[in-house]
Amino acid sequence: MLPRTSRVVVQEGPRQLGLRELPIPAITDDSAILRVEACGICGSDVEQYTGTIPIPLPVIPGHEPLGVIAAIGDRAAQRWQVDVGDRVAVEAPIPCGHCRACLEGRYHVCRGRGTMFAHGYIRLDHAPGLWGGYADYMYLDPCSIVHKVRPDIPASLAVMFNPLGAGFRWAVEIPETGPGDTVLILGPGQRGLASVIAARAAGADTIIVTGLTRDAPKLSIAKQLGADHTIDVEQEDTSRRVKDLTDGRGADVVIEVSSYATAPVAAALHYVTMGGRIVLAGIKGFKAVPDFVSDLIVVKEATIRGAFGVTARAYDAAIRLIESGRVPLALMHTHDFALADAERAIQMLAGEIPDEASIHSCLLPDALSA
Numbered sequence: 001m002l003p004r005t006s007r008v009v010v011q012e013g014p015r016q017l018g019l020r021e022l023p024i025p026a027i028t029d030d031s032a033i034l035r036v037e038a039c040g041i042c043g044s045d046v047e048q049y050t051g052t053i054p055i056p057l058p059v060i061p062g063h064e065p066l067g068v069i070a071a072i073g074d075r076a077a078q079r080w081q082v083d084v085g086d087r088v089a090v091e092a093p094i095p096c097g098h099c100r101a102c103l104e105g106r107y108h109v110c111r112g113r114g115t116m117f118a119h120g121y122i123r124l125d126h127a128p129g130l131w132g133g134y135a136d137y138m139y140l141d142p143c144s145i146v147h148k149v150r151p152d153i154p155a156s157l158a159v160m161f162n163p164l165g166a167g168f169r170w171a172v173e174i175p176e177t178g179p180g181d182t183v184l185i186l187g188p189g190q191r192g193l194a195s196v197i198a199a200r201a202a203g204a205d206t207i208i209v210t211g212l213t214r215d216a217p218k219l220s221i222a223k224q225l226g227a228d229h230t231i232d233v234e235q236e237d238t239s240r241r242v243k244d245l246t247d248g249r250g251a252d253v254v255i256e257v258s259s260y261a262t263a264p265v266a267a268a269l270h271y272v273t274m275g276g277r278i279v280l281a282g283i284k285g286f287k288a289v290p291d292f293v294s295d296l297i298v299v300k301e302a303t304i305r306g307a308f309g310v311t312a313r314a315y316d317a318a319i320r321l322i323e324s325g326r327v328p329l330a331l332m333h334t335h336d337f338a339l340a341d342a343e344r345a346i347q348m349l350a351g352e353i354p355d356e357a358s359i360h361s362c363l364l365p366d367a368l369s370a
């Protein structure tokens, strides 16, 4: 039933991706093989591709896979409560289950099996090799984490469990967003839009999203997904607009999901209300933040939290929302790519392809190459 080999995309070095054919490993009683239906492309794929984040190479990238169980050991089937033919969303981290982080429920930052022991980040020569989602088939470790997803939703939308899960954890779970809260989201990328959806689902009162002038299409989608107001930070005085929209109070919750720009981090301290919560989730290439006035945190008694990964609870909320059909998620999904076009997919998200930009995109192994 299973083919002998799988097509995989292998990264050999910075900006070096190639298609290869590798054997599909045998399973044990505790492991499984996933037939990949779709794999989401996210900002960290860009950083991995360019070498901005150092990843051991060679590697099969792809840490946002959705697929169907193609083969599974009896014990794995029992533990995960899934069987051959079931559709699952796979979390990236493969936690050890025994370290302090795991025991305290922060399994997504587990380092028990090494730093970044996660689907899409483990070296190809670490047996059995097929660890990444840019492939027809992927290996599921006994400690991989899977969530069942209904099979009748188009794969390119179901695979949004990943950005949406981040939205629920970063914009709702961590800042404890609820009814009455004004939520200000800095950055209208896929994580920013997912934060709009999650904050709306959590009952937030007013949702405001900021972006650059070139982000106009994304800001318009933000409105269609539930944002009340959008701000073009290049054309408008953001501080003044936030004040006007909040009766001079500032935002209860500020979510920073812009990529690379450090100015929004410093500005967040000005936008947040007394006692408000700021969540920092946009990676800045480890740059220092100029004009960061820490006194504002003191005098406002503001809380600043970092957010890196997602938790099972947030993924479950995301999957339920996808299954509900309540939100027009297709607005966010702009591109499907074939495996052979992985490089183009990443370059498009990075804005390196003239005149064409993606918001949410994914690889569909079955798609035909452009």
Ligand SMILES: [Zn+2]
Pocket (backbone or CB within 6 Å): 041, 042, 043, 044, 045, 063, 064, 162
């Ligand atoms: Zn990702």
Ligand SMILES: [Zn+2]
Pocket (backbone or CB within 6 Å): 095, 096, 097, 098, 099, 100, 101, 102, 103, 107, 110, 111, 112, 113
């Ligand atoms: Zn652990």
